[in-house]
Amino acid sequence: MVIQDIQTGRISLPLRHPFKTALRTVDAVEDVVVRVIADTGETGYGEAPPTAVITGDTLGSIECAVRDFIRPALLGMEIENLDGIMKKLHGCILKNTSAKAAVDMAVYDLYGKRLGAPVYQLLGGARKRVETDLTISVNPIEEMVADALEAVGRGYRILKIKVGKEGRGDVERIAAIRSAVGPDILLRVDANQGWNARQSVSIISAMEDKGLDIELVEQPVKAHDIEGMKYITRRVQTPILADESVFSPADAVEIIRQRAADFINIKLMKTGGIHEALKICDVAEIYGVECMIGCMLESRLSVAAAAHLAAGRSVITRADLDGPSLCSVDPYEGGPVFDEAAISMTGDPGIGVGNLPCAEWR
Numbered sequence: 001m002v003i004q005d006i007q008t009g010r011i012s013l014p015l016r017h018p019f020k021t022a023l024r025t026v027d028a029v030e031d032v033v034v035r036v037i038a039d040t041g042e043t044g045y046g047e048a049p050p051t052a053v054i055t056g057d058t059l060g061s062i063e064c065a066v067r068d069f070i071r072p073a074l075l076g077m078e079i080e081n082l083d084g085i086m087k088k089l090h091g092c093i094l095k096n097t098s099a100k101a102a103v104d105m106a107v108y109d110l111y112g113k114r115l116g117a118p119v120y121q122l123l124g125g126a127r128k129r130v131e132t133d134l135t136i137s138v139n140p141i142e143e144m145v146a147d148a149l150e151a152v153g154r155g156y157r158i159l160k161i162k163v164g165k166e167g168r169g170d171v172e173r174i175a176a177i178r179s180a181v182g183p184d185i186l187l188r189v190d191a192n193q194g195w196n197a198r199q200s201v202s203i204i205s206a207m208e209d210k211g212l213d214i215e216l217v218e219q220p221v222k223a224h225d226i227e228g229m230k231y232i233t234r235r236v237q238t239p240i241l242a243d244e245s246v247f248s249p250a251d252a253v254e255i256i257r258q259r260a261a262d263f264i265n266i267k268l269m270k271t272g273g274i275h276e277a278l279k280i281c282d283v284a285e286i287y288g289v290e291c292m293i294g295c296m297l298e299s300r301l302s303v304a305a306a307a308h309l310a311a312g313r314s315v316i317t318r319a320d321l322d323g324p325s326l327c328s329v330d331p332y333e334g335g336p337v338f339d340e341a342a343i344s345m346t347g348d349p350g351i352g353v354g355n356l357p358c359a360e361w362r
């Protein structure tokens, strides 16, 4: 099975509610999709969101990276030569991790189809079901409380609360949500780099003093502020999870060796796909560090690829794979089933998702 063509298209899916973090507000999933076509007529699919404020990638830069750099590097390669394909994919252009992720997952999709097996089984087959949280956007407190109650009503037992825009005001926010949802709902907090190190210690300590029982705090300070992450991790009881600070396996090694965070959030859009994400899983396992698997504003197509990784590897103990739940529609067929918090793997070969709503491929 040889790679004959690689094409890009675009999808646009409205969100149920605007998605708001300390970094940005978004109303729709507007992503690039990729198809890798084999000489046998089989097709593998992938997706890349333009998360410019985190990865630096835009719709145009993703399309350019795929068309002008990745496509010429991979044409004619045997799908069975996964290692060779991945070396070329990551060597043909620096950074551009979202474009690489979309092509990586399309290649894994074809690889699984070639071998007649779902990708999660090829990656280790640790489990068949994964439970995701649901994100509560940062908004006025009453709105966040209402959103949290709605999420619990939809069956979510884990909520990821976005903060980072108001410093100490965030304590009040979390306290109101905890009092509304009760003690049995797991609350994780994501500041998306919105605090500084001293502020983080004061906010997290206040949440601890109030007994708000927070599972973890995600990326309290700027991505490059590893000293700040270390400062916080040493001073609070609540586990700290590195998100924007860890893109590559080398970043993960650095964070772990410096003990700058307790957990690592793996996202395919930061690693450049499954192949590099597996290296983070290996490093984390060596050091006994647990990982979360996350997503950007992505539809079920690429979140399904992340679900395969989560189902494949037991070192991934937490999932923030709520992209499909945030979308108001799911136009696809096949692949993992997303039923609110419950993600169930199927026997479909590859990643398994098809029927893309994409009018034009180039």
Ligand SMILES: C[C@H](N)C(=O)N[C@@H](CCC(=O)O)C(=O)O
Pocket: 021, 023, 024, 051, 135, 160, 190, 192, 243, 294, 295, 296, 297, 320, 321, 322, 323
């Ligand atoms: C969508 C997911 N729950 C999430 O919060 N992902 C990111 C932010 C994604 C974005 O801005 O597109 C995160 O910081 O964890």
Ligand SMILES: [Mg+2]
Pocket: 190, 192, 218, 219, 243, 244
């Ligand atoms: Mg995050």
